[in-house]
Amino acid sequence: MIHQNKPARRRLSQHAAKLLGGASLMLLAGTAFAQSTSQNAQTDTVEDKGSLLHQVFEYTKNNSYFRVGVLHFQYYGTSSRLKVENAQGLAAQGFGSGESRLDHTGSSTGNITTLGGTFGMYIPKTGKHLAMEVTLAPPLKLDFEVSKNAIDESLAPETNNGLETGIPPLGQSIGTLKALPPNLTIVYRPWVDTMFQPYIGAGAMYLYTYDTDVNNEVLNAYGNEPTLNLTKPVACVGQLGMDMKLTEKMFLTADVKYVGCAEVEAKVNNIVVNAPNLSPTVGPINVGTVSSTNDFKAVLYQLSFGMHF
Structure with a gap:
């Protein structure tokens, strides 16, 4: 072998x-x-001046800027009527079997003012007329709300056979959510050497939400812990702004961004409510799920101080 x-x-x-x-x-x-x-x-230095990484670093250092200031989020969206799904028992008598729409109702989100920051970098070979901007903010804690009749009228005042349920109105606030909506835009400045430099831009925003909490007293009457779920679409962004040059390195900016072209579906699941006129006899009322579809529209207003690197 x-x-x-x-x-x-x-x-x-x-x-x-x-x-x-x-x-x-x-x-x-x-x-x-x-x-x-x-x-x-x-060059006779140890560092390779012609390396791609070094070129990127040098370009970023000499062709970027940032600004920090006050950011206000204002919601202008509209909503479909609240839809009740999977109501069971006496709830099905009040809301209807299967699914049903509740007239003159809807949902919305609150407004907030916070700090906001923007990082921008000029696109090569455009003479600083075109730039990419990324706007970030701390997590926005927003209220999730119902609107119209859902605020001060009972969603199910009586059953189909005329029995009054005693279910109270929900009030405006349903719960809270946190939003972290990063957005990327391409902006165009027709004039780059003047004291006032207007610009226009377009881009996209990811409507990322998390850490939802339903804290409404009516919906939490039995401690059943209903949950709030929202879809996370990508929205389009339109932008207008004006830079006012202070020095060679410093400037002030007024910026407005419109956010739209997106639908957000919101669902509150596992809803069990107290019907004072019925629950002592039949127990809690299982409503199931209440949902709505929001045509998302919002405007971000920002006043900020900026610096060129």
């Missing part, structure tokens, strides 16, 4: 020698190329 394996071992050694030889030649060629490149470089 040993003698029969010698030719195979010999062939394996020959292949290994060829591979090592090839690798040695490649290494020698690479070394020679590196030495040639080093000799032809225009």
